[in-house]
Amino acid sequence: MTDIQITVFGKPDCPQCHTTKLHLEKVGLPYIYRDVTRDEEARELVFLLGYKTLPVVTVGDMHWSGYRYGKIKQLAKIHAGAADVSSLDAAAERYLEDGAA
Numbered sequence: 001m002t003d004i005q006i007t008v009f010g011k012p013d014c015p016q017c018h019t020t021k022l023h024l025e026k027v028g029l030p031y032i033y034r035d036v037t038r039d040e041e042a043r044e045l046v047f048l049l050g051y052k053t054l055p056v057v058t059v060g061d062m063h064w065s066g067y068r069y070g071k072i073k074q075l076a077k078i079h080a081g082a083a084d085v086s087s088l089d090a091a092a093e094r095y096l097e098d099g100a101a
Contacts, residue, residue: 006031006067006075009046016067017055023069027076 003036003065008031033072034042036054046056051065064071 004060005058007058008033008055009036009042009058011035011037014054019067020055020057020072023067023072027079029072029075029079039075 006029008017008020008024010020010033013017017100021031021033036043036046049058049063051062051063053065055067056063056065057068057071059075
């Protein structure tokens with residue numbers, strides 16, 4: 001299991017939120033889901049990160065908004081290739097850059 005924490009900030013009836021969670025589950029990546037309609041702290045964090053659309057996904061210090069197939073696919077590759085991807089921060093940064101997804 002990996003030491004990185006993936007958090008999905010979403011809301012009920014959000015198709016992109018649902019698809020993001022399903023894709024993470026399909027590739028075997030554990031995540032924490034936070035409902036911004038019920039969790040004020042989660043809602044404030046999304047706002048502080050500068051996002052106005054959901055889902056917002058955070059992975060360590062990296063984050064993005066929306067369903068991003070390429071980013072989830074790269075996270076799965078990193079997860080499969082290392083028992084502890086926290087030691088691969090530089091590689092993760094390169095894989096998750098906007099141009100790579």
